[in-house]
Amino acid sequence: xxxxxxxxxxxxxxxxxxxxxxxxxxxxxxxxxxxxxxxxxxxxxxxxxxxxxxxxxxxxxxxxxxxxxxxxxxxxxxxxxxxxxxxxxxxxxxxxxxxxxxxxxxxxxxxxxxxxxxxxxxxxxxxxxxxxxxxxxxxxxxxxxxxxxxxxxxxxxxxxxx
Numbered sequence: 001x002x003x004x005x006x007x008x009x010x011x012x013x014x015x016x017x018x019x020x021x022x023x024x025x026x027x028x029x030x031x032x033x034x035x036x037x038x039x040x041x042x043x044x045x046x047x048x049x050x051x052x053x054x055x056x057x058x059x060x061x062x063x064x065x066x067x068x069x070x071x072x073x074x075x076x077x078x079x080x081x082x083x084x085x086x087x088x089x090x091x092x093x094x095x096x097x098x099x100x101x102x103x104x105x106x107x108x109x110x111x112x113x114x115x116x117x118x119x120x121x122x123x124x125x126x127x128x129x130x131x132x133x134x135x136x137x138x139x140x141x142x143x144x145x146x147x148x149x150x151x152x153x154x155x156x157x158x159x160x161x162x
Contacts, residue, residue: 001032002069002071003104003154004069004070004071004074004090004099004104005067005068005069005074006098007026007069007074007104007105008064008067008097009064009067009105010022010026011023011026011062012062012067012078014026014064015050015054016062017083018051018054018055018057018060019106020047020051020054022048023047023054024047024051024053026106026109027046027047027106027109028068028103028105028106030042031046031105031106031107031108031109032046032048032107032108032110033046033110033111034110034111035095035110035111035112035113036111036112036113036115036118036137037115037118038141038144038148039141039145039146040149041148041151044152044157045132045148046054046109046153047157048148048151048152048155048157049148051155051157052148052151056080056085057082058079058081058082058083058085059083060079061080061081062078062079062080063076063078063079064076064077064079065077065078071101072100072101073098073100073101074096074098074099074101074112074139075088075094075099075122076097076098076099077093077094077095077096077097078097079093079094080093080095080097081093083120084121086122087122087123088125089121089122089123089124090121091118091122091151092121093113093118094113094114094116094117095111095112095113096112096113097109097110097111097112098112115137115140116132116137119132119136119137
């Protein structure tokens with residue numbers, strides 16, 4: 001294993017423990033995170049997102065596989081099983097992650113998953129009928145951004161602390 005593969009492994013082990021502090025510490029200065037729901041995040045928003053997800057998780061189960069990395073890039077496949085709090089529906093999300101490293105930390109982290117598949121699980125019939133559509137996907141993204149903004153205000157996380 002390489003040190004960067006160990007970093008990926010430590011990140012997902014922390015996620016499984018809901019240890020958002022360790023997760024946020026895996027990102028270096030100027031890092032970005034991108035996924036289909038939150039879009040691109042940087043700075044304190046990355047740590048705040050992980051904190052929000054960890055604190056709100058009630059029945060989160062994380063499984064990771066396929067970790068590999070070299071000095072510059074890495075990847076992993078991970079699966080999350082949880083109850084989507086807004087609807088009470090079970091979700092099994094399958095995610096492919098890619099990483100860029102700088103100075104032994106994540107500099108870029110991109111999670112890719114099928115937002116329509118996620119919507120069908122999270123929203124049921126409404127997700128099945130509309131989850132593929134740009135308006136619904138846009139609404140999911142807006143709600144996620146608004147939820148993160150509200151969480152950051154409530155927890156005074158805009159200063160960079162997370």
